[in-house]
Amino acid sequence: WPVLGGPFLLLFLGVLHCGCELSARTSSTADEKANAEGISHGRVRRGWVWNQFFVVEEYTGTEPLYVGKIHSDSDEGDGSIKYTISGEGAGTIFIIDEITGDIHATERLDREEKTYYTLRAQARDRLTDRPLEPESEFVIKVQDINDSEPKFLEGPYIGSVPELSPIEHPVLASRIEAKMKTTQNSGTSVMKVTASDADDPTYGSSARVVYSVLDGEKFFTVDSQTGVIRTAVADLDRETQDRYELVIKATDMAGQMGGLSGSTTVTIVITDVNDNPPRFPQKMYQFSVSESAAVGTPVGRVMATDADMGENTDMTYLIRDEEGGELFRPLDYESKRTHNVVVEAINKHVDPRFVDLGSFRDQTIVRVSVSDADEPPLFRPPEGAVMEVQEDARVGALVGIVTAVDPDMENAPIRYAIDRVTDQEKIFNIDTVTGAITLGKILDRETAGWHNITVTAVEADNLSQVSQTSVSIRILDVNDNPPELATPYEASICEDAKPGQMKDKNGSMV
The missing domain is CATH 2.60.40.60 (Cadherins)
Known part of the structure; x- marks a missing residue:
């Protein structure tokens, strides 16, 4: 027998045990066949003896590969027994020596295509072609070798992570504090990559995969067992670099020397957070406007820029007179020829996590010169x-x-x-x-x-x-009109009236 090692010895012992059971289970069937073919029942029945068969995949030798031997314990070595096999690959992939029962594989096998073959064995009398043992089923297993490299079936990958994502801390208190916290595997989780290996996961370490970063390890790490990619630094700045291209490698044999490997690319997009304040390109602007311009006439335009993106760039503008005067009033060249105003830009959506980075506002001075206009008197x-x-x-x-x-x-x-x-x-x-x-x-x-x-x-x-x-x-008014009665009056007096007498309303003298 070829030396197969510890595991194969165990399988061999197990198969011997199964062989005994198989003979017992099939005895009644064998007796019926023996009776039909005239076999004497006085003979003591014997069972099959053979190995648990394995054949290594990807054999590249020039001679047929020995698989194992089937043998009946009734075989006394005189060549009177003829061994045959049937089933999957019999006569093509697998051949048997009719006399010795030795089985060889004639073709190169691939476990990833087919893991085992089911065949049936038969021992017959060479002269009479009578069956000497019940036909029994056996399996030839294709033994795995590490011939398949890990593959990232879903790659290439694209993931994203916010800039300034923290290391260890769930809330980033400050940029300086974050830079100090760079513990391995404690960064923010970005995504997970998975590689598969077609080798046998139940045999050895051929399908045991570990992960590593080939390119980009300064900024990102990968968990060797799970494939989870995390940030390695806390100062990822989208405004400096908005994406990173990583190369992740998967190596089988648990990363040991001689293991096969495959790789994939991972694009990680850095998404924006509101970590930049508005900024005016100039600290002072100068404009000119005619004194005849009506209230509400555009004088000029100032615009602050923000290095962030989207709603993180939204801002409001405030304006005030540097001297505290009224802003919206008619201009007068003759009374004041220059006005200075302060314009302030303020972020609308301030992120409380980044308030320690500084004030999210900026201001500039606007100097407006009033030009003379020909005005009416x-x-x-x-x-x-x-x-x-x-x-x-x-x-x-x-x-x-x-x-x-x-x-x-x-x-x-x-x-x-x-x-x-x-x-x-x-x-x-x-x-x-x-x-x-x-x-x-x-x-x-x-x-x-x-x-x-x-x-x-x-x-x-x-x-x-x-x-x-x-x-x-x-x-x-001047006194240029004499008095006049409002209405004409008519009076009468008695001729014998005395001086100073008046008539009452009844006409009597009083």
Whole structure:
């Protein structure tokens, strides 16, 4: 017998035991066949004897590979017994020596294609071809060798992990603290990779796979047993590098020398967290706007940038006057030519885990220069004038003077006029140069106590620059009318009435 080693000895003993049971179970069938073929029942029955058969896969020798021997204990070695086999691969893959019962494999076998073959053995008398033993079934197992490398059937892989993912700590308190915590296999779990090995998992270590990182081990680790990939550092920064390409290797034989290996690529995308504040590209901006611009006119645009992505870049802007003044008001070049405002950008969605990284806001100074514009004349006072004149004033008498100035130039000539729509009767006149208002007609307070007129002022050098003001003129009363009875009265008196006497309501003298 060939030396097969400890495990095969056990299998051999087990098969011998099974052989005895098999002979006992099939004795009645054998007796029936013996009776039919004239076999004497006086002979003591004997059983089969053979090995538990194994054949190593991927045999590359030039001669047929010895598998084992089948033997009947009735065989006395004189060549009178003929051994035959039937079943899977009989006569093609497996051949038997009819005299010795030796079985050989003629083809190269692959356990990953077929793990075992079921055959049947028969011992017959060579001369009469009578069966000497019951036909019995046996198995030839294909013994595994490490000929299959691990394979990642689902690769290549793509996974993701948030930037600044912690090491050991479930909540990242600070970037510095996280950098100090880099314990092996304590990083944030990213994903799991799995390799399969077609070798026999029940035999040896041929299918026992361990994992390792070939490329990218500075930033990520892989659990050698489970294939779970974790972060190795806590300062992964998406803004610096937003993806990593790893090469993960799986080695069978539990990683021992001589084991086969396979590899796969793993792309790990670093997702964004809100760890960057808004930033203005400039600390100061300068704009210019005309003083004639209306409230709400765009002056310029400032924009802060944020290195993050998506909603982490959402921000609000605030504006305030550097001196605390009112922001939204008309501009006046003559009173203030420069305004400084502070614009602040603030992140909308601040992550409390990263507040220790600094303030999530930024500010810039905006300097706005007000440019001069040709403005219409300004009346003094601007809200209009109230004048008074006696109703008995003569035609040509001075009522009052209106004054307007050019806000852009001192002593610029101004021309005045009365809007005749408001003084159709031409009761008043105005000096076009001085703005003096005089009477054009006699006044009568009892007819009109007030007159409201509109005076226009225009720049002599630019007739398009026109402004208006209202002038209210009050007519002052003078004693120019005698008293009058409200209704006519008729009285009678007696001729003999005495001085001082009056009539009562009944007509009697009292």
